[in-house]
Amino acid sequence: xxxxxxxxxxxxNGTVKVEGAKNAVLPVIAASxxxxxxxxxxxxxPTLADVYTINEVIRNMNADVQFENNIVxxxxxxxxxxxxxxxxxxxxxxxxxxxxxxxxxxxxxxxxMPGGCAIGSRPIDLHLKGFEAMGADVHxxxxxxxxxxxxxxxxxxxxxxxxSVGATENIMMAAALADGRTILENCAKEPEIVDLAxxxxxxxxRVVGAGTETIRIDGVEYLQGTEHPIIPDRVEAGSFMxxxxxxxxxxxxxxxxxxxxxxxxxxxxxxxxxxxxxxxxIRVIGPSELKATDIKTLPHPGFPTDMQxxxxxxxxxxxxxxxxxxxVFENRFMHVEEFRRMNAKMKIEGRSVIIEGxxxxxxxxxxxxxxxxxxxLIIAGLKAEGFTRVTELKHLDxxxxxxxxxxxxxxxxxxxxxxxxxxxxxxxETNTIDSMIAK
Ligand SMILES: CC(=O)N[C@H]1[C@@H](OP(=O)(O)OP(=O)(O)OC[C@H]2O[C@@H](n3ccc(=O)[nH]c3=O)[C@H](O)[C@@H]2O)O[C@H](CO)[C@@H](O)[C@@H]1O
Ligand SMILES: C=C(OP(=O)(O)O)C(=O)O
Numbered sequence: 396x397x398x399x400x401x402x403x404x405x406x407x408n409g410t411v412k413v414e415g416a417k418n419a420v421l422p423v424i425a426a427s428x429x430x431x432x433x434x435x436x437x438x439x440x441p442t443l444a445d446v447y448t449i450n451e452v453i454r455n456m457n458a459d460v461q462f463e464n465n466i467v468x469x470x471x472x473x474x475x476x477x478x479x480x481x482x483x484x485x486x487x488x489x490x491x492x493x494x495x496x497x498x499x500x501x502x503x504x505x506x507x508m509p510g511g512c513a514i515g516s517r518p519i520d521l522h523l524k525g526f527e528a529m530g531a532d533v534h535x536x537x538x539x540x541x542x543x544x545x546x547x548x549x550x551x552x553x554x555x556x557x558x559s560v561g562a563t564e565n566i567m568m569a570a571a572l573a574d575g576r577t578i579l580e581n582c583a584k585e586p587e588i589v590d591l592a593x594x595x596x597x598x599x600x601r602v603v604g605a606g607t608e609t610i611r612i613d614g615v616e617y618l619q620g621t622e623h624p625i626i627p628d629r630v631e632a633g634s635f636m637x638x639x640x641x642x643x644x645x646x647x648x649x650x651x652x653x654x655x656x657x658x659x660x661x662x663x664x665x666x667x668x669x670x671x672x673x674x675x676x677i678r679v680i681g682p683s684e685l686k687a688t689d690i691k692t693l694p695h696p697g698f699p700t701d702m703q704x705x706x707x708x709x710x711x712x713x714x715x716x717x718x719x720x721x722x723v724f725e726n727r728f729m730h731v732e733e734f735r736r737m738n739a740k741m742k743i744e745g746r747s748v749i750i751e752g753x754x755x756x757x758x759x760x761x762x763x764x765x766x767x768x769x770x771x772l773i774i775a776g777l778k779a780e781g782f783t784r785v786t787e788l789k790h791l792d793x794x795x796x797x798x799x800x801x802x803x804x805x806x807x808x809x810x811x812x813x814x815x816x817x818x819x820x821x822x823x824e825t826n827t828i829d830s831m832i833a834k
Contacts, residue, residue: 399773400811401783401799403781404808405807406806408806409646409806412649413649415465415625416627418560423623424467424469425492426591427469427471428469428471429471430471430618432617434469435468436468437623438466439627440465449487455479456477456497458470458473475497475500477497477503477504478506479493479507484507484508496568503544506540508535508539513764514700514729521555521562525566526569529544529550547572549573550574550612552577552580554580555581557694560694567579567588570614571600578610579609584694584695585694586629587626592606598620629699630794631795632648632651632656633699634795635679641774641775644805646805647676647678648677649676650675650676662706666685666709666710668682685752689719690706692722692727700727701767707731710750711756711775712778718747719747728748730764734761736760758780758784761783766790766793770794773799776809777802797821
């Protein structure tokens with residue numbers, strides 16, 4: 396079993412570059428199958444396990460997909476198969492994002508139902524209600540969701556009960572090829588939604604209002620391939636910001652976009668961290684004493700749930716008591732138990748965790764419970780006394796490119812090893828990266 400071993404105590408200094416965003420590239424690759432003509436050339440694509448998975452999903456449907464030098468090229472002009480089996484959805488829930496494009500283009504889609512996962516039950520009822528409102532007949536059974544429509548989907552007025560990121564994306568993609576106008580209300584406003592809308596518009600779609608709570612989509616008859624760069628990953632950026640802060644270091648996070656990180660920056664500043672926006676990124680300077688604060692996770696532009704566990708690591712090192720309230724996912728505190736193995740003093744009360752600050756963190760063997768927990772435990776390890784060994788790295792590889800290598804380049808004492816203790820560098824051998832999706 397591979398592990399990341401980190402010895403705490405080193406300060407981080409220098410420059411680190413953020414990759415393209417996982418949560419932007421997955422819907423964009425799913426949307427590429429809407430193009431019945433031409434090739435899509437998607438640039439700034441991170442070499443993540445999830446990217447290999449979504450590529451496999453659409454390759455399995457007959458799309459021609461290449462991935463080299465951070466560029467994904469998709470030719471989906473052939474007749475595609477309209478099914479995505481459980482083997483992919485099991486690895487990555489975002490595989491359900493092919494439902495909308497397939498249904499809109501072919502009038503049929505059959506995708507395995509995603510189960511619950513380590514952070515919550517994560518239903519897709521809002522995606523399905525949206526398709527039904529557009530005239531689809533949706534049937535869930537035998538572990539699959541199957542949707543059919545005779546002819547084209549019809550534009551509709553759809554109100555989302557909660558501003559779901561995935562439902563907004565799936566419905567927006569379906570509506571792009573529907574007959575008539577769709578008005579989507581109470582939608583998610585995340586930067587990744589805006590990136591997807593920009594991509595769709597370059598393909599020939601007519602999407603207006605992405606980034607606000609109402610999106611209007613006027614359906615068109617066909618879409619074509621286009622070129623599109625992926626926006627920088629705000630969660631990877633935020634993770635390095637926290638890592639710099641926890642060690643009292645001084646790090647320039649290149650490519651980080653401050654407008655995407657307003658809530659994170661504001662909380663770091665409340666904790667006494669110095670944050671400077673520079674031309675090419677964000678500089679973070681950790682203080683000698685961090686101050687406690689409280690956080691409530693919310694849909695964008697509120698504090699992102701995907702930064703919750705990393706902030707928990709920072710709060711453990713702050714003077715005073717902090718409280719985190721998780722309102723987006725009902726079960727995103729699995730990492731608390733792992734932090735406790737590192738001597739953290741925390742109490743879970745309903746949807747909140749009370750964190751006693753200035754813990755003497757101790758190195759321990761801990762298991763990543765989800766992808767952000769993996770980063771958070773490594774960040775805590777940067778501060779802990781002695782060695783922290785983090786296992787279950789399959790989660791980390793879904794969302795971070797060479798996290799250990801990038802931290803090492805900033806001065807962390809960290810390495811990734813295999814079961815024999817030999818160093819592993821996933822990013823030097825293409826074969827090894829390919830094998831990530833087999834895990
Ligand atoms: C690939 C991707 O972009 N993943 C992100 C996306 O996940 P994802 O798109 O799955 O998250 P959603 O925004 O859909 O989920 C938010 C909340 O809505 C609920 N819900 C969602 C859909 C639905 O049909 N019914 C329903 O009740 C969920 O259970 C959850 O409690 O947004 C999350 C919230 O910012 C992030 O943590 C994930 O990193
Ligand atoms: C929860 C996350 O991703 P996903 O929705 O792909 O599981 C995440 O990126 O933290």
